Amino acid sequence: MSEARPAGSDSPGALVAQEVLGFQRGLVRRGIIFSFTGYISEGILKALGDALRQKIRLEATDAKTVNRVFSVFVEQVQNIIRYSAERIENADDPPVELSSGMITVGSEGGRFFVICGNVIAREDAGTLNARLGELARMDSQQLRQFYKEKLREPPEEGSKGGSIGLIEIARRASEPIQYDFEHLSDTQSYFVLKAYI
Amino acid sequence: MAAMEPVYHEATDRTPEVAFDFNAGTYRLAGESYPEDAASFYGPLTQGLRQAVDERSSDSIEFTVEMVYFNSSTAKALMNIFQILEDGAEAGIQVRINWCYHEDDETMEEFGEDFSEDFAHADYRMCPTS
Numbered sequence: 001m002s003e004a005r006p007a008g009s010d011s012p013g014a015l016v017a018q019e020v021l022g023f024q025r026g027l028v029r030r031g032i033i034f035s036f037t038g039y040i041s042e043g044i045l046k047a048l049g050d051a052l053r054q055k056i057r058l059e060a061t062d063a064k065t066v067n068r069v070f071s072v073f074v075e076q077v078q079n080i081i082r083y084s085a086e087r088i089e090n091a092d093d094p095p096v097e098l099s100s101g102m103i104t105v106g107s108e109g110g111r112f113f114v115i116c117g118n119v120i121a122r123e124d125a126g127t128l129n130a131r132l133g134e135l136a137r138m139d140s141q142q143l144r145q146f147y148k149e150k151l152r153e154p155p156e157e158g159s160k161g162g163s164i165g166l167i168e169i170a171r172r173a174s175e176p177i178q179y180d181f182e183h184l185s186d187t188q189s190y191f192v193l194k195a196y197i
Numbered sequence: 198m199a200a201m202e203p204v205y206h207e208a209t210d211r212t213p214e215v216a217f218d219f220n221a222g223t224y225r226l227a228g229e230s231y232p233e234d235a236a237s238f239y240g241p242l243t244q245g246l247r248q249a250v251d252e253r254s255s256d257s258i259e260f261t262v263e264m265v266y267f268n269s270s271t272a273k274a275l276m277n278i279f280q281i282l283e284d285g286a287e288a289g290i291q292v293r294i295n296w297c298y299h300e301d302d303e304t305m306e307e308f309g310e311d312f313s314e315d316f317a318h319a320d321y322r323m324c325p326t327s
Contacts, residue, residue, distance in 0.1 A: 042233040046211065067266060067304060074231050074268050148311050151276045164269040172304075 035104040039088065041097065045077045052105055056112065068172040068197045069105070069112045075165040076116040076193065077103055084118040085188060108196075111174065117192045125181050125189040132193075135166060136176040143171045169195050201254055204245060212238055213264060217245060222255030227263035235270035243277050250285035257291035258282065264298075264305065272308070279312055286318035293320040300325040 027035060033055055036048060052073055056066050080101035087099040101118030120128065138146060147167045170177050173195040182190040201219035208214040213228035224246070232238040249255070260282055267275070279294070286292035296312065298305035306325070313321045 050210075063301070064303065067302075071266065071268070071304075078231075078268065078270075144307065144311070148314070151272055152315075164273065168269045168272075 030106060031108045032104055032106040035102065035106075037102045039098040039100050040077065040080055040103065041099075042081065045074070045081070048077070048103070049073060059107065065112070065197065069114065072114045072169050072172050072195050072197060073103070073105060075169050076114055076195075079165055079193075080116055080118045083120060083124075085121050086119045112197045113194060114197070115192065115194045117190060119184065119188050120191045122183060122185070122187050122189045125183075125191065128191065129179075129181060131163070131166065132177065132179045135170040136179075138170070140171065143167060147171060169193070173197060201245065201249055201252075204242065213267075215242060217242060219245060219249040219254045222249075222258045224258065224260040225263070226261070229266045230264060230271040231266070231268040232271070235268070235274050239271070239274035239277070243274065243281065246278060247281050250281055250288070250290065253290065255290070257293070258285060259293050259295070261295040261297060265302070275312065276315075279315055283316050283319050286316070286320075291320075292318070293322065295322050295324050297324040297326055300327050 034048065034051065036044065049070065053066060053070055056069055080103065081097070081099045084099035084101045086101070087097070089097050099118070101116060104115040106113055106115075135143065135146075147164060150164050150167060175196050178194040180192045182192075184190055203219060203221075204215060204217040206212065206215040208228040211229065212232050213226045213230045216223070216225040218224070230238075250258075260278075262275070282292050282294060294316070296309035298309055306323070309323050313323070
């Protein structure tokens with residue numbers, strides 16, 4: 001038998017633990033319940049969604065809040081899956097479809113928030129910016145009306161059904177949703193959306 | 198004309214229970230809906246309903262929706278289903294839609310009210326449950 005590998009204080013493990021613990025504590029300080037970065041699939045959406053519901057059911061006082069947070073989470077993750085410009089696709093059966101992005105859920109001052117970030121085509125940033133600006137200026141009745149109108153319209157070209165998703169997010173949020181863009185290159189921008197529930 | 202085979206899907210974590218009996222004219226969707234691909238889940242159901250309405254597989258239709266949560270792509274699919282039902286009612290089929298929701302669920306109540314606005318010929322009922 002070969003000798004067991006030595007494990008102890010002389011291994012680099014201690015330093016790594018310190019770093020990871022520091023990183024985790026930093027997230028906790030910011031109220032983050034969980035944060036996922038990388039390639040995201042529908043299977044990951046399902047698994048994170050289940051964990052999220054269980055966690056906020058313990059924290060939230062009412063079913064309404066749980067449902068609202070869950071709904072915002074689903075729409076944001078499906079937006080990443082459908083619209084992230086960083087994606088891998090192939091024609092295997094079943095097809096592999098992975099999109100890269102970040103999704104974070106946390107709580108702050110008694111309210112939950114959901115943040116998503118992903119790379120988009122720079123040419124789409126202007127349209128998205130205008131669309132979100134329009135939503136930010138609407139009150140809840142206007143958002144409800146706008147959702148109804150969009151539901152009756154045929155889908156926009158290039159859309160996979162996500163334009164109503166943004167209105168759904170705005171409707172479930174307790175204040176106008178925050179959004180921002182960071183230009184990465186001539187062809188790409190980084191898009192961030194944050195909703196408080 | 199050949200009778201249409203009924204469609205039954207058990208509920209999954211992400212898709213509702215589906216019970217469409219085209220010849221009896223009874224239809225039910227119940228549970229949660231945020232499928233990976235709403236178009237591929239609802240497409241065949243919508244087509245079946247369209248065919249049943251066009252061929253008048255039944256003289257009356259009772260369509261019951263008992264959803265607790267659905268995402269925005271599902272809302273779009275429900276809209277398509279309701280348009281077919283209203284068309285059928287306009288063409289003379291006796292159509293009744295039951296929108297069932299928990300009485301405390303404002304979100305489902307609002308959706309139910311908003312969908313109701315599209316019906317002029319079908320009998321659309323809000324059915325709060327406790």
